[in-house]
Amino acid sequence: MTSPATVIPARSGLAIHAARGTAIEVVNTHGTQVVDFWALCPPDLSEHLSMEHTRTAIKRLIPRVGDTLVSNLRRPLLTVITDTSPGVHDTLIASCDPERYRQLGVHGQHDNCLDNFDAALADLGLAAPPLPAPLNLFMNVPWTPDGSLRFDPPVSRPGDLVRFRVETDLVVVMSACPQDLTPVNGAAQRPVDVEVRLLS
Amino acid sequence: MTSPATVIPARSGLAIHAARGTAIEVVNTHGTQVVDFWALCPPDLSEHLSMEHTRTAIKRLIPRVGDTLVSNLRRPLLTVITDTSPGVHDTLIASCDPERYRQLGVHGQHDNCLDNFDAALADLGLAAPPLPAPLNLFMNVPWTPDGSLRFDPPVSRPGDLVRFRVETDLVVVMSACPQDLTPVNGAAQRPVDVEVRLLS
Numbered sequence: 001m002t003s004p005a006t007v008i009p010a011r012s013g014l015a016i017h018a019a020r021g022t023a024i025e026v027v028n029t030h031g032t033q034v035v036d037f038w039a040l041c042p043p044d045l046s047e048h049l050s051m052e053h054t055r056t057a058i059k060r061l062i063p064r065v066g067d068t069l070v071s072n073l074r075r076p077l078l079t080v081i082t083d084t085s086p087g088v089h090d091t092l093i094a095s096c097d098p099e100r101y102r103q104l105g106v107h108g109q110h111d112n113c114l115d116n117f118d119a120a121l122a123d124l125g126l127a128a129p130p131l132p133a134p135l136n137l138f139m140n141v142p143w144t145p146d147g148s149l150r151f152d153p154p155v156s157r158p159g160d161l162v163r164f165r166v167e168t169d170l171v172v173v174m175s176a177c178p179q180d181l182t183p184v185n186g187a188a189q190r191p192v193d194v195e196v197r198l199l200s
Numbered sequence: 201m202t203s204p205a206t207v208i209p210a211r212s213g214l215a216i217h218a219a220r221g222t223a224i225e226v227v228n229t230h231g232t233q234v235v236d237f238w239a240l241c242p243p244d245l246s247e248h249l250s251m252e253h254t255r256t257a258i259k260r261l262i263p264r265v266g267d268t269l270v271s272n273l274r275r276p277l278l279t280v281i282t283d284t285s286p287g288v289h290d291t292l293i294a295s296c297d298p299e300r301y302r303q304l305g306v307h308g309q310h311d312n313c314l315d316n317f318d319a320a321l322a323d324l325g326l327a328a329p330p331l332p333a334p335l336n337l338f339m340n341v342p343w344t345p346d347g348s349l350r351f352d353p354p355v356s357r358p359g360d361l362v363r364f365r366v367e368t369d370l371v372v373v374m375s376a377c378p379q380d381l382t383p384v385n386g387a388a389q390r391p392v393d394v395e396v397r398l399l400s
Contacts, residue, residue, distance in 0.1 A: 055292050059348060059349045060347050061347035072294075103274065130272070
């Protein structure tokens with residue numbers, strides 16, 4: 001059964017409970033939007049999806065269909081079962097936060113993924129743990145043979161989606177990244193909405 | 201002034217207080233040994249050297265001379281001022297822990313970097329925070345254009361060293377990685393001792 005799509009408005013976040021055996025689908029509605037994606041293990045949320053443990057497990061910089069993403073305790077949390085995008089995602093770059101925007105020259109408040117993470121968990125009545133490194137869906141950070149990194153626009157297309165099988169009960173948090181000072185959300189640097197579906 | 205070298209015996213860890221303005225030097229005595237390296241900000245240790253924030257700041261997979269490593273609050277913690285090795289280190293792979301060895305087929309106890317981190321901090325009377333992703337000095341994890349990763353022996357030579365300027369008061373923790381089931385500590389898979397020097 002597929003639930004109706006939930007829209008995550010541009011620049012904002014969403015946290016949901018996802019039970020073992022269900023699936024979760026993140027849709028890049030307009031094709032240009034990065035989604036910071038985290039998974040936390042209830043009840044205490046100190047166990048979480050870990051990029052460094054996942055890279056160790058899959059021996060790749062980017063997960064692809066068939067890969068199981070693991071926690072900081074090396075437990076399977078999610079398996080990538082569908083990816084209709086070109087498969088360009090990111091496991092290397094930190095979520096944006098107020099200090100990131102300050103360093104990019106912003107004076108005053110700017111929406112950011114750290115605040116979205118905290119607020120989304122608060123909406124579920126949960127206290128946010130320290131922010132784990134995110135899986136940045138659709139984010140395009142190419143590397144060179146000498147290890148240089150670049151922040152490029154996504155190569156995904158409108159409607160591209162990634163679907164995960166949920167391997168253990170989770171709280172999944174997502175943020176439609178508010179970054180509008182680098183081209184990670186498209187050359188137009190315009191954050192937009194995305195959609196999430198739960199499949200039981 | 202250079203302090204006498206402190207030997208970190210094979211398979212074990214060390215934590216030290218490092219004051220702003222000093223430098224710390226990690227010597228790969230035998231050329232084959234990976235050193236998991238962390239930095240924590242006293243007094244509460246929740247701010248720490250962050251690989252994902254450092255990659256964002258330096259736009260490279262591996263820091264090199266001149267690069268400043270930053271915390272999860274994007275504060276400068278350490279600057280690489282000397283690297284006599286070929287510059288092959290790792291920011292991608294998680295520290296080894298009991299579960300890593302269990303998954304590699306070990307039954308029973310195996311020395312590991314997580315336990316070394318906890319024990320080294322306990323030696324200073326400090327409670328260990330959740331383990332941050334490490335800077336794996338001298339660890340050789342090459343990547344391919346398609347993002348595949350490999351665990352190869354170090355390319356460093358006996359006596360190669362990395363020296364960091366300490367940009368703010370820190371607790372620095374190091375572990376001579378006990379990994380002996382993959383070639384990360386040399387083709388012979390034999391963990392050995394390293395040396396640390398503080399320079400004021």
